[in-house]
Amino acid sequence: LSSDCGTFSILGGAAYSTSFSTIGNMYGAFYLTDSYNNSVAYVTPEFGGIQGHLMYSNGTDTDEKKWSHNSHYYGAGLTYNKDKLSVDVIYELLDHKGATDQERTRLLNLGASYDFGTFKVFGAYEFAQHAALPGIEFAEEKMAEAYNARSAELKALDKARSADPEWYKRGNMFGMTMYTDLFAGNLKELAKKLPYLKEQKLTYLHLMPLLQMPHPHNDGGYAVEDFDTVDPSLGTNKDLENLTRELRKAGISLCLDFVMNHTASTHRWAMAAKAGDPWFQAYYHLYEDRTIPDQYEQTVPQVFPNTAPGNFTWCEEMHKWVLTTFHDYQWDLNYANPAVFVDMTKSILHLANLGVEVFRIDAVPYIWKQLGTTCRNLPQVHTIVRMLRMVLECVCPAVVLKGEVVMAPKELAAYFGTPEKPECHMLYNVSTMVNLWGALASRDTRLLKAQLDALHALPDNCWFVNYLRCHDDIGWGLDEAVENRLGIDPQKHKEYLYHFYEGNFPGSWAKGELYNYDPATGDARSCGTTASLCGVEQALEKGDKTALDYAVKRDLLLHTAMAFLQGFPMLNCGDEIAQLNGWDYKNDPDRVEDSRNLHRSKFNWEDAKQRTRKGTLQNALWQGMEQLRQMRADPCFAPDAWVTTWDSHNPGVLALVRKRGEETLVGLFNFTEYPAGASLDALGGEYHTPEGTSVW
Numbered sequence: 001l002s003s004d005c006g007t008f009s010i011l012g013g014a015a016y017s018t019s020f021s022t023i024g025n026m027y028g029a030f031y032l033t034d035s036y037n038n039s040v041a042y043v044t045p046e047f048g049g050i051q052g053h054l055m056y057s058n059g060t061d062t063d064e065k066k067w068s069h070n071s072h073y074y075g076a077g078l079t080y081n082k083d084k085l086s087v088d089v090i091y092e093l094l095d096h097k098g099a100t101d102q103e104r105t106r107l108l109n110l111g112a113s114y115d116f117g118t119f120k121v122f123g124a125y126e127f128a129q130h131a132a133l134p135g136i137e138f139a140e141e142k143m144a145e146a147y148n149a150r151s152a153e154l155k156a157l158d159k160a161r162s163a164d165p166e167w168y169k170r171g172n173m174f175g176m177t178m179y180t181d182l183f184a185g186n187l188k189e190l191a192k193k194l195p196y197l198k199e200q201k202l203t204y205l206h207l208m209p210l211l212q213m214p215h216p217h218n219d220g221g222y223a224v225e226d227f228d229t230v231d232p233s234l235g236t237n238k239d240l241e242n243l244t245r246e247l248r249k250a251g252i253s254l255c256l257d258f259v260m261n262h263t264a265s266t267h268r269w270a271m272a273a274k275a276g277d278p279w280f281q282a283y284y285h286l287y288e289d290r291t292i293p294d295q296y297e298q299t300v301p302q303v304f305p306n307t308a309p310g311n312f313t314w315c316e317e318m319h320k321w322v323l324t325t326f327h328d329y330q331w332d333l334n335y336a337n338p339a340v341f342v343d344m345t346k347s348i349l350h351l352a353n354l355g356v357e358v359f360r361i362d363a364v365p366y367i368w369k370q371l372g373t374t375c376r377n378l379p380q381v382h383t384i385v386r387m388l389r390m391v392l393e394c395v396c397p398a399v400v401l402k403g404e405v406v407m408a409p410k411e412l413a414a415y416f417g418t419p420e421k422p423e424c425h426m427l428y429n430v431s432t433m434v435n436l437w438g439a440l441a442s443r444d445t446r447l448l449k450a451q452l453d454a455l456h457a458l459p460d461n462c463w464f465v466n467y468l469r470c471h472d473d474i475g476w477g478l479d480e481a482v483e484n485r486l487g488i489d490p491q492k493h494k495e496y497l498y499h500f501y502e503g504n505f506p507g508s509w510a511k512g513e514l515y516n517y518d519p520a521t522g523d524a525r526s527c528g529t530t531a532s533l534c535g536v537e538q539a540l541e542k543g544d545k546t547a548l549d550y551a552v553k554r555d556l557l558l559h560t561a562m563a564f565l566q567g568f569p570m571l572n573c574g575d576e577i578a579q580l581n582g583w584d585y586k587n588d589p590d591r592v593e594d595s596r597n598l599h600r601s602k603f604n605w606e607d608a609k610q611r612t613r614k615g616t617l618q619n620a621l622w623q624g625m626e627q628l629r630q631m632r633a634d635p636c637f638a639p640d641a642w643v644t645t646w647d648s649h650n651p652g653v654l655a656l657v658r659k660r661g662e663e664t665l666v667g668l669f670n671f672t673e674y675p676a677g678a679s680l681d682a683l684g685g686e687y688h689t690p691e692g693t694s695v696w
Contacts, residue, residue: 139342139391146349147395154355154398157248161398168204168253168358168400168425168568169463171637174629175204175255177470178573180234183603187235191243196608198250200576201629204568205247206255206360208471210234214266214329216590220471220600222257222362223264223330227347237354244355255358255402258348261366262330265315265322270331274317282337285323285369287312292371293321300325300375306516307593325366325375335367335384345391352396360402361385361424364415377411385415385423400425402465408479409454416462429464429567430477431455436558437474437526437533441500441510442493443672445654449645450482452656456566456644464567468558469533469575473515473525473596474501491522501526501533509535509551511581513595527598531555531578536617540580550673552578552617556624557669563628564656564667566643572599576625577607577618631690634658636665648678655680 150158161167176197184190187210197205209221212229221231230240244254263270272280287293293312300311303326312321313328323332333340348359368380385401392399403415403424409431417423432455435448455464476497480490499505501512512528531537535551555578563569573579582601591597610618631637636658646655652672658665666687670676687696 139345142342142346142349143391143395146346146353150353150396153245153248154353154396157357157398158396166639169639171632171634172201172629173203173568174201174632175206175465175568175570176200176202176573177206177208177467177570178603179208179471179600180210182600183573186233187230187239187243191239191246194246194250197252200625202252204255204358204570205252206358206570209257209259210240211256214264217327217329218264219327219330220594220596222259223262223327224259225264225267227258227263227344228350241354244357248355253357253400254355255360256351256356257362258351258359259362260333260344261363262324262326262332265329265331267331274315276318281318281320283334283340284331285334286315286318286320288320290321293323295371296323296369296375299372304516305521306518323369326363332369333367334369335380336369341384341387345388348388349391349395352392352399357398358400358402360404360428361388362404364403364424365405365407365411377407377414382414382417382423386417386421389417389423403427404430406430406475406477408477409451409458412455413458413462416459418459419461422461426463426465426567428470429455429466429565430475432464432562432565433467434474434477436468436561437501438476438478438493438497439654439671440534440554440558441497441508444651445648445669445671446486446651447478447482447488448654450486451479452565452645454479464565465570466562466565466567467570467572468562469528469530469572469599470570471572471596471600473527475525476523495522495524498524498526501528503538509538509547509554511537513598515595527595528581529579529599530558530572530575531621532581532599534558536578537580540617548617552620552624555621557671559624559628560631561654561656561667561669563632564658564669569628569632571625574601574603576622577604577611578621579604579607634665636660636663646680646682648680650676650678652676653678657682 180187180190184193190207209218209224210230211221211224212226212231213221213223214225215233217223228237230237247254269280269283273284273286290312296311302309302311308324308327311323311325313324314320315322324330325332333344335341351359364385365377365381366375367384368378369375370378370380385403389401392401401424403426405412405415405424405427412427415424415427431451432448435451439445439448455462476494478490478494483490483493496505498514500508501510502508502514503511510528511532512526515525515527517524526533531551534554535547536555539545539547539551555575559569559571559575579601581598583598585591585597585601588597607618610616611622613619635641638660641658641660644657644659646657646666648655648668652670652674653676654667654669654671655678656667656669658667664685664687666680666683668678683696685696686694688694
């Protein structure tokens with residue numbers, strides 16, 4: 001389907017063409033080039049750069065050799081042409097007079113023409129069937145419906161955020177991530193816990209996946225059965241809407257995960273595909289034999305080589321191979337079929353209207369597949385994210401996109417787009433998280449400084465959510481080129497780090513576990529809570545007060561350095577009270593196989609009661625988090641502050657600098673157990689401690 005015309009095959013190989021007249025830069029009504037009577041064409045009003053097309057023709061040509069008497073042709077089209085990007089969807093029905101259902105033909109042609117920068121992508125899917133087929137729901141209609149259904153309260157938020165587009169970059173931003181069930185049981189009970197969240201002056205709450213999922217195997221909720229419905233074990237859509245309303249009153253924005261790359265194998269689309277429905281089979285990557293899958297396997301890395309080897313899974317119901325990048329129960333979606341984008345967009349707009357203000361788009365680098373590549377970071381990924389950003393800005397501009405991009409710093413800038421053509425508003429700062437833990441175990445900040453320098457060299461539109469621990473593991477993806485330049489053996493260093501945080505290295509203070517250990521490659525990841533990895537758990541077991549003091553200092557060191565970075569800090573729920581590892585997961589047959597459950601344990605409300613009692617471990621961490629918030633109230637944490645590193649001339653000390661106007665804030669972070677000095681060549685002027693004591 002091109003911008004000029006499209007040709008569609010009908011019964012018996014016959015064909016007809018359609019052409020488009022142009023209105024400005026938007027396509028207008030279309031009509032059949034052959035002569036028909038009683039043809040009607042309709043063009044919808046423009047909505048955010050979108051127009052729809054509808055055509056009906058009652059064919060009365062008497063040439064029976066060419067057409068049957070009184071054939072009815074229905075056409076519906078959608079064109080979105082904005083910033084050199086267009087999507088075209090055509091649905092046609094050929095309905096012969098007096099025809100039975102078996103003789104009636106429905107033809108669907110979906111074409112997507114993306115023009116983003118210097119490349120174009122075209123995806124098309126054509127389907128003809130003699131039985132009834134559900135009509136397609138067009139993106140334009142769904143956008144208009146979503147906008148009209150958006151509450152006055154949310155539209156007021158849209159207006160306020162449009163006037164303050166950098167609201168999420170303010171220094172008072174302070175976030176937390178948690179699982180609903182582990183923290184409170186369900187959404188209703190979580191709403192009752194809001195006073196605890198308000199105590200911490202949170203402005204951002206990220207709830208781990210809570211949409212309908214299969215049980216018990218759901219990859220922590222990242223296998224989704226229904227993108228529109230809250231999982232019944234956690235509540236209802238109404239509960240979610242009520243929670244978001246209460247959070248807004250408290251000044252807290254809710255973030256939810258939106259899993260872009262795949263569905264659960266039990267999603268209704270997958271179930272229909274298993275039943276043989278060609279329409280929904282086109283939502284996935286399916287192959288009848290291993291010819292194409294084997295070609296993919298030559299270039300596509302495995303995500304979980306131990307627990308989920310290979311990138312394809314055999315489906316006995318269909319007798320086809322399914323592309324499954326992550327687990328065998330997570331089927332990769334086929335975004336070359338634009339119907340997938342339309343349906344996924346419809347769902348994200350639905351959730352936005354329930355009050356979700358931030359979407360963490362999961363595994364976004366993986367969403368486009370192309371033979372002969374790694375199927376990571378392909379240009380088409382950015383087109384799709386850009387499209388999603390434009391849809392949200394048309395319908396619900398208060399909503400922010402946060403990307404999960406576990407890639408090297410050089411790959412990150414592309415996911416922000418440009419100021420003229422933005423994509424994600426912000427990204428998870430995965431690489432700094434990893435380097436913080438690496439610096440702590442090695443007492444060496446050189447790798448961390450090099451990584452931060454690479455981030456600081458990114459364009460000004462790049463913004464990050466900084467964290468130490470989350471629901472996932474610590475993957476030791478360090479920059480091997482920098483390691484080699486510094487004389488560090490990458491493989492030995494990686495092995496040292498994961499053994500150290502496992503607690504299986506002489507002198508280690510940590511208690512954790514390995515995740516996805518691969519003896520063939522020597523690769524592994526690390527699991528555990530912040531407190532346990534910093535030495536709190538081991539010190540308590542030994543009753544060693546000195547070791548406990550050091551453990552608390554490590555914990556607060558990492559949190560303070562993390563909060564000083566460009567972006568805003570996000571705590572993992574429980575970090576504020578030094579929550580320890582949950583080893584009881586080993587007694588649960590449904591959880592024992594995934595060591596990430598070590599740090600996915602129920603929130604300890606008994607420990608939380610100790611948070612205000614001076615002299616307790618919990619109070620030390622609670623007060624430490626309050627000091628972070630006080631630190632970030634400094635004007636040097638404004639959105640336009642300049643952030644960089646200085647050379648401390650001591651590999652054990654990291655020097656971070658924030659500058660705004662005439663004010664400069666210097667943070668010195670000692671990653672060793674010993675008193676350390678630092679020489680700062682760029683230091684000039686007069687400097688004071690936070691308490692006002694002159695130091696320079």
